[in-house]
Amino acid sequence: MNFSIQSLYNWYRGLLRNPKFRWWAILGTIVYILSPIDIAPDFIPGLGQVDDVLLLTILVTEVSGLVIEGWKARKGETTASTDSTASTDSTSPGNTVDVDAVSVK
Numbered sequence: 289m290n291f292s293i294q295s296l297y298n299w300y301r302g303l304l305r306n307p308k309f310r311w312w313a314i315l316g317t318i319v320y321i322l323s324p325i326d327i328a329p330d331f332i333p334g335l336g337q338v339d340d341v342l343l344l345t346i347l348v349t350e351v352s353g354l355v356i357e358g359w360k361a362r363k364g365e366t367t368a369s370t371d372s373t374a375s376t377d378s379t380s381p382g383n384t385v386d387v388d389a390v391s392v393k
Contacts (some may be wrong), residue, residue: 297346302348317347 303313320326321340330336 301350304347305311305354310354314347314351322327 301314303309321344322331326336326339328335328339330340
C-alpha cells in the first residue's frame with residue numbers, strides 16, 4: 289500500500305467536504321487536538337505541537353472554504369432569483385443580443 293502525506297490530506301479533505309461525515313470529522317479533529325494521545329506526543333517540545341497545528345490549520349482552511357462557498361452559493365441564488373423576475377434586464381445571460389458591427393467613416 290502506497291502511503292503519502294498527500295493521500296492522507298486528500299482523504300481528510302474529502303471527509304470534510306462530504307456532508308454526511310463533515311461534523312464527525314470536525315468533532316474528531318477537535319478531540320484529537322485536545323487529547324494528550326497524539327501521533328507526536330505534546331510533551332516533546334516543538335515536535336508535539338507540529339501535528340496539532342498542522343491539523344488545526346487544515347481544518348480551519350477547509351471549513352472556511354466551505355463557509356465561503358456556501359455564502360457565494362447563497363448569494364448567487366438570491367441574485368439569480370432577482371434576475372429571473374426582471375424581464376427587461378439586458379445583463380442576464382438569457383438575453384443575448386447579436387449585433388453586426390459596421391465601421392462608420
